[in-house]
Amino acid sequence: MMVRMVYERRDVIPLIGEAFRRYGFEGTSISRLTEHTKLGKGSLYNFFPGGKDAMAEAVLDHIHQWFETEIFKPLDELNPSEALDMMFAGVSKYFRSGQRICLVGAFALEETRDRFSSAVCSYFDRWIHALSGALQRSGMNSADAGTLAAEVVAGIQGAIVLSRALMDETRFAAIIARLAQRCRGG
Amino acid sequence: MMVRMVYERRDVIPLIGEAFRRYGFEGTSISRLTEHTKLGKGSLYNFFPGGKDAMAEAVLDHIHQWFETEIFKPLDELNPSEALDMMFAGVSKYFRSGQRICLVGAFALEETRDRFSSAVCSYFDRWIHALSGALQRSGMNSADAGTLAAEVVAGIQGAIVLSRALMDETRFAAIIARLAQRCRGG
DNA sequence: CTTACACTTTACCGATAGGTACAAAATATC
DNA sequence: GATATTTTGTACCTATCGGTAAAGTGTAAG
Numbered sequence: 011m012m013v014r015m016v017y018e019r020r021d022v023i024p025l026i027g028e029a030f031r032r033y034g035f036e037g038t039s040i041s042r043l044t045e046h047t048k049l050g051k052g053s054l055y056n057f058f059p060g061g062k063d064a065m066a067e068a069v070l071d072h073i074h075q076w077f078e079t080e081i082f083k084p085l086d087e088l089n090p091s092e093a094l095d096m097m098f099a100g101v102s103k104y105f106r107s108g109q110r111i112c113l114v115g116a117f118a119l120e121e122t123r124d125r126f127s128s129a130v131c132s133y134f135d136r137w138i139h140a141l142s143g144a145l146q147r148s149g150m151n152s153a154d155a156g157t158l159a160a161e162v163v164a165g166i167q168g169a170i171v172l173s174r175a176l177m178d179e180t181r182f183a184a185i186i187a188r189l190a191q192r193c194r195g196g
Numbered sequence: 197m198m199v200r201m202v203y204e205r206r207d208v209i210p211l212i213g214e215a216f217r218r219y220g221f222e223g224t225s226i227s228r229l230t231e232h233t234k235l236g237k238g239s240l241y242n243f244f245p246g247g248k249d250a251m252a253e254a255v256l257d258h259i260h261q262w263f264e265t266e267i268f269k270p271l272d273e274l275n276p277s278e279a280l281d282m283m284f285a286g287v288s289k290y291f292r293s294g295q296r297i298c299l300v301g302a303f304a305l306e307e308t309r310d311r312f313s314s315a316v317c318s319y320f321d322r323w324i325h326a327l328s329g330a331l332q333r334s335g336m337n338s339a340d341a342g343t344l345a346a347e348v349v350a351g352i353q354g355a356i357v358l359s360r361a362l363m364d365e366t367r368f369a370a371i372i373a374r375l376a377q378r379c380r381g382g
Numbered sequence: 383c384t385t386a387c388a389c390t391t392t393a394c395c396g397a398t399a400g401g402t403a404c405a406a407a408a409t410a411t412c
Numbered sequence: 413g414a415t416a417t418t419t420t421g422t423a424c425c426t427a428t429c430g431g432t433a434a435a436g437t438g439t440a441a442g
Contacts, residue, residue, distance in 0.1 A: 034306045037222035040400060051401085052420050061401065111305050118361035119302045120220045127363065134361045157370060160358065164371050165347070168354030172346065175304035175320045177313065184343065185350050226430060237431085238390055247431065 019057040019068075022047050027069040031111050035066060035122045063125065066117075070129040073113060077137065080104075085140035090148035091194075097141070098190045101166055108173030108182030115167045137163050145193065158192065165189045205243040205254075208233050213255040217297050221252060221308045249311065252303075256315040259299060263323065266290075271326035276334035277380075283327070284376045287352055294359030294368030301353045323349050331379065344378065351375045 029038045029046045040062065044051055058064040080100050084093045105112060114133045117123055123130055138159045145155035165185060173182035215224045215232045226248065230237055244250040266286050270279045291298060300319045303309055309316055324345045331341035351371060359368035 032307055034220060034222055036220055037307055039398075041398080050419095050421055052404095052422080055401075056419060115357045115361070116305045118357050119297050119305065121218055121223055123360060130361050131363065134358060157374065160367060161351070161371055161374055164354030164358040164367075165351055166354065167357040168350030168352065171301045171304050171353040171357075172320060172350040174309060175301070175316050177317065181346060181350075185347055188343065188347055225428075227428075236390055236392085238392080238433095241431070242389060 022049060022054075022057060023065075023068050023072045026065050027072065027113060030066065030069060031113055031116075035062075035117065035120060038062075066122070066126060067129065070114065070117070070126055070133070074129065074133050074136075076104075077133070082136055082140040085144040090144045093144050094148075094190065094193050098186055102183065102186055105166075105170055105182070107179040108170045109179060111174065112167060112170055115170065134163060148193075150195075162189045162193060208235060208240075208243060209251075209254050209258045212251050213258065213299060216252065216255060217299050217302075221248075221303065221306060224248075252308070252312060253315065256300065256303070256312055256319070260315065260319050260322075262290075263319070268322055268326040271330040276330040279330050280334075280376065280379050284372055288369065288372055291352075291356055291368070293365040294356045295365060297360065298353060298356055301356065320349060334379075336381075348375045348379060 025047045026043060029043055032038075033042065040051060040054065043049075043054060043065075047054065054065075055061065058068065060067070081097050084096050087093075088096070104110070114130055117126055118130050118134075138156075141162060142152075142155045142159035145158060146152055150158070166189065169182045169185040169189075172185070173179055211233045212229060215229055218224075219228065226237060226240065229235075229240060229251070233240065235243075240251075241247065244254065246253070267283050270282050273279075274282070290296070300316055303312055304316050304320075324342075327348060328338075328341045328345035331344060332338055336344070352375065355368045355371040355375075358371070359365055
């Protein structure tokens with residue numbers, strides 16, 4: 011077994027993710043990634059023999075894992091009220107009040123959706139079902155919980171778009187607050 | 197004055213817009229635009245001496261004009277209930293139940309936002325204010341109307357993201373229906 | 383018919399795209 | 413320390429990128 015190196019595959023995935031966030035999938039060139047990761051082309055293709063597509067796949071998987079442990083699992087297992095607080099606080103921090111985009115949402119809007127459709131689909135599907143489950147455990151009936159869950163997940167995506175478009179972080183916070191309120195039955 | 201030709205500048209703008217929608221700004225190459233518009237490179241640069249940026253600017257302007265006459269003006273001038281119906285019906289048709297993306301929203305997520313920030317910002321600003329005005333005329337107080345307007349515009353953007361991610365048009369319709377219901381005070 | 387101008391076609395430009403080849407260097411195993 | 417394996421740097425490949433130049437073609441006004 012090798013001793014932990016400064017740059018392993020798993021260390022470079024978040025850096026690639028940030029580059030995709032900033033420039034989009036098409037707008038991120040390999041040479042831009044070498045600057046951003048401080049890794050040569052050879053190293054990049056050594057870690058990701060599948061090229062840019064494989065990098066995107068790895069990034070999407072990494073994101074899904076983060077949400078799985080930080081958001082989805084708590085929604086499944088914790089008591090609903092606590093889990094909902096955790097979710098809204100978690101996404102506000104993760105998306106930096108809308109200044110950091112949701113890469114999965116951005117991919118859904120691009121042509122790249124077709125290339126990574128299963129990753130994109132499973133992320134949102136998992137989120138909605140986890141949220142819907144928590145809402146049901148908090149006393150909501152199944153149909154209402156499903157509708158509200160989809161509404162909330164969509165609302166978060168929309169809040170990112172809007173706060174970035176208007177370059178106003180407070181928009182994100184305001185919309186998130188309203189969504190949280192409605193989950194509490196307001 | 198010249199006789200109306202088959203391809204004028206204004207005829208080609210929607211075609212360029214559709215290409216941007218499908219492939220994104222970075223993903224749309226000039227050669228792809230020549231195929232999509234059936235115009236040579238020379239013709240394109242004759243119509244848009246500023247290149248791809250000028251094309252995007254023209255497309256954004258064209259979109260804003262469409263919304264101005266079909267959505268924003270009615271919200272300003274018609275009676276609120278009628279204007280709201282028109283808005284929800286209009287966007288559902290325009291975005292083809294989420295299968296056709298909002299280019300302005302997509303630009304807000306990309307790096308291109310910085311290049312076209314004023315067009316992106318004014319589009320959403322205008323929409324929110326027009327909607328807020330209609331909601332106020334329907335009896336809502338100013339603060340609530342402003343909050344709900346932002347929520348609805350964000351919700352529409354989120355509905356596009358979600359329905360595309362899940363490849364399910366019915367999601368779009370369901371979320372739009374709920375947003376409409378809340379505008380009617382439900 | 384001629385002149386003027388709008389439009390199109392074609393060839394071309396340097397830069398950069400994603401990707402490969404391969405030798406050198408670093409590291410791990412024995 | 414010798415050997416096997418990973419990791420890295422560099423040079424290189426073809427294709428395409430956005431954009432330009434200029435000659436040619438069509439149309440319209442005088």
